[in-house]
Amino acid sequence: MFNLNKVKGILFDYGGTIDSNGMHWAEVIWMAYEALKVPVSKDIFRDAYIHGERTLGKNPIVKPHHTFLDMLRLKSDLQIRWLEDNGHLPPKRNTMELPNLLADWCYGYAREAIDNARPILEQLAERYPLVLVSNFYGNIESVLKDFGLDHLFGSIVESAVVGIRKPNPEIFQLGVDRLGFPADEIVVVGDSYDKDIIPATQIGCQTIWLKNIGWSAYKGDETADIILSDFTEIKQVFAL
Template sequence: MIKGLLFDYGGTIDTNGLHWGRVLWDSYEKHQAGVPEGVFLKAYSYGERALAIHPIIEPRHTFLDTLQLKVEQQFLFLRNEGIDLPASLGKAIAQDCYQFAKSSVQQAAPVLAQLAERYPLVMVSNFYGNLSTVLQDFGIAGYFQAIVESAVVGVRKPDAAIYALGVKELGFAPDECVVIGDSYSKDILPAKTVGCQTIWLNVKGWETTEVSSEADVEIDDFAQIPEVIGGL
């Protein structure tokens, strides 16, 4: 019997399954930034590492702030590669991606509200220490009874220990909990290691390796979650 739900945030709730690298790349293309995709991938990875290692993002930062800081780090890498892009372009890309995320969260909110009436929800996310501010900014913080955030607890996915902390917050046995996430390697596999049931939001990631899925259920739209949980 399912008693509680554990949600990933980035790429799950805020993009409906699209990898954030893909969302940003689409915006680079939309604004004709003129950056080769391979170079962008390196810039994206550089930015993610910088934000994870250095105290660039503060707890007060909103998601728009976060995106602007992400893009600033990407532009720094690109500048060192000889591609000097104007700050105005960075702001346009960040704003574009913010509006995409805002729209995705608005679509996810009624689903979260429906689920929160039936189950306690806990957020488990690799994030930068400002996830509470982000959730409040988007108006969905009230659906979650707890947030397990990598920058706060000191454990990052794919370490299964972060999902064990989420299960502890729910207070149920692992097999009574369902993990919902978009990353097979960072959500589904560690969740299965802990003993949780899983729903894989499998849309368009950047994990190119073919996998033999161990997810209990695969979906391609966040809105399908209430229906498929009934079958677990």
């Protein structure tokens, strides 16, 4: 049960929480495909998305200096190349412009979401120490700086740096240790039930689930101390 009076620190997820209002990034990118009328089915797109994520996970393609736009262009390029190589895009779509167009669309989506989230984070940072706990590629500091969020987090626990990935609860324990409070005095805010809420609950943290469209359909029995449908609802939770 959520107890605001006990909260002394907050652990935030980044991707999918702060930068897309709870929407899984595969869904955001798919919206870009639809907006740009890329002639592939959603199932085929998801295969391309998985290929891109696995490639980035296995190879040090993303560098520490890369911004989010840089990263989106890398992701889009991997996806489009896979689609072309596997015969899912007709020759007329074989263009160097498409990955950049997709990346630009997604970057605009992220910037709007972050512009809405930033003032709330700033208010929270005045009251509580904030720590970021994220599965990311080693460039999260460059991403935060680009979006004007780098001053808000006292510490960052990034999977590529610490060598632990969600849903391993140990990555959240690192965040708890950096805040220096008992787990039940810390609330974790995240968009992924499996990767954020379950492991945070396992180590005793309070949880706020920003529930939107995920990678998979929900079973219906998922729960958290608080469930939100929009990032701005955090203002009501913390009486901002």
